[in-house]
Amino acid sequence: MKELEKEKIYSQYMYSFPHKKMYENIDKNIIKNILLTVNGEISLYIHIPFCSSKCGYCNLFSVVTKENDYIDKYVLQILKEIDYIKNMISLENLKVTSLIIGGGTPLILSIENLEKIFNKVESVFSIDLKNVDFQIETSPNETSIEKLLYLKERGLKRISIGVQSFYQNELKNVFRQHSVEKAKKALDNINEIDFLVKNIDIIYGLPEQNEETLLKSLEKTVEYNFQEIFLYPLYVREKTILEKLKIKVDEEFQYYLYKKSVDFLEKNGYKQISMRRFSKKIETTGESCGFENSISFGCGGRSYLNNIHFCEEYSSNLNECKNIIDNYLEKEDFLQNITGFVLDESHMKIRFLIKNLGHIFGINKEEYYSLFKCNILEDFKEITYFIDRGLIIEDKYSLKLSKDGIGLSDYILYTFIPDNMKDGFNG
Secondary structure (H helix, E strand, O other): OOOOOOHHHHOOOOOOOHHHHHOEEEEEHHHHHHHHOEEEEEEEEEEEEEEEEOOOOOOOOEEOOOOOHHHHHHHHHHHHHHHHHHHHOOOEEEEEEEEEEEEOOOOOOOOOHHHHHHHHHHHHHHHHHHHHHEEEEEEEEHOOOOHHHHHHHHOEEEEEEEEEEOOHHHHHHHHOOHHHHHHHHHHHHOOOOOOOEEEEEEOOOOOOOHHHHHHHHHHHHHHHOOEEEEEEEEOOOOOOOOOOHHOOHHHHHHHHHHHHHHHHHHHHEEEOOOOOOEEEEOOOOOOOOOOOEEEEOOOEEEEEEOOOOEEEEOOOOOHHHHHHHHHHHHHOOOOHHHHHHHHOOOHHHHHHHHHHEEOOOEEEEHHHHHHHOHHHHHHHHHHHHHHOOOOOOEEEOOOEEOHHHHHHHHHHHOOOHHHHHHHHHHH
């Protein structure tokens, strides 16, 4: 393995494994069989793939639309999909622990459409949203006080808003369509309501951003006293506006901005949970992740059921996304034309490592052995390389990233991806 190369610190965005670009068409009977047998705790995810504009760095599954009829039809199709799936699962053996609404921009939906979705979920899964971990994402232009009050009444626990910067030129450079004043108004609206967890997203490495403007954005951010701040590096991914404009990021300077930001947030009472997540509070115990079961509805999200991952066809191209959504809107059989990936034990090991090593609690070596009957250091020889360089810390019970290692998470975790699967992370 080569010595760490600074220009590759931010070359891959490590958030899941395997990447959806590795998915292939999967037999509907494989999905049907896993749905029939799934039991225990499960989370629900609903993807709203609509935005009023496309951000310059975004390669997520989303399209730009303000057509109410088109959005209404999509919501009705989600309701049909929920009814379709409920007939394939044993509801009495499931315990829904969370509902997450992501996007896109979920609050582009009207209160009426939100109500339809929430009522359907509560009815089918026999839950009260006030008693589960209920989360939603939003953006400044869609964050009205009316919708916030409605969400509070329905039991919303966590709201996350993408602000990205408090400098208008920096927002303009990445095609964010909200104004700084609009962001401040949205944040004031959120702060009027007592949600359990509030989060603000900020990006570092934006064109024309420097140390002073980033720290001033963070100063403004901490004034709102939200429980969480997510600090994202700017990535220029394929098929995005920034990639077409050939925007380049100075990754060494970006890493410098990251370290300055960490110092600032820690001095202001935020504890680092991972490379991106900073929180006012750290839970006293950490739960290992990588084996959670989740069912996704709509286009753009994915379901995780044991070792089967599946979703509607994925693309980051706007026209292809639109075609995929159009096809979804005409579906009667929601298990037809699904893409997926069947993880073998080697994939499950990688997933467990990636999902846990990037977190402050790291990996419990005894837990890894109990799951796989193998020594993790023998399975992943690369770990020793990073231990020798002070980026991973080993003690009797655990493996954890050091402070420097956390900042290099995307670089470190990427090294554990098999060579024949690495292309999936470059889009």
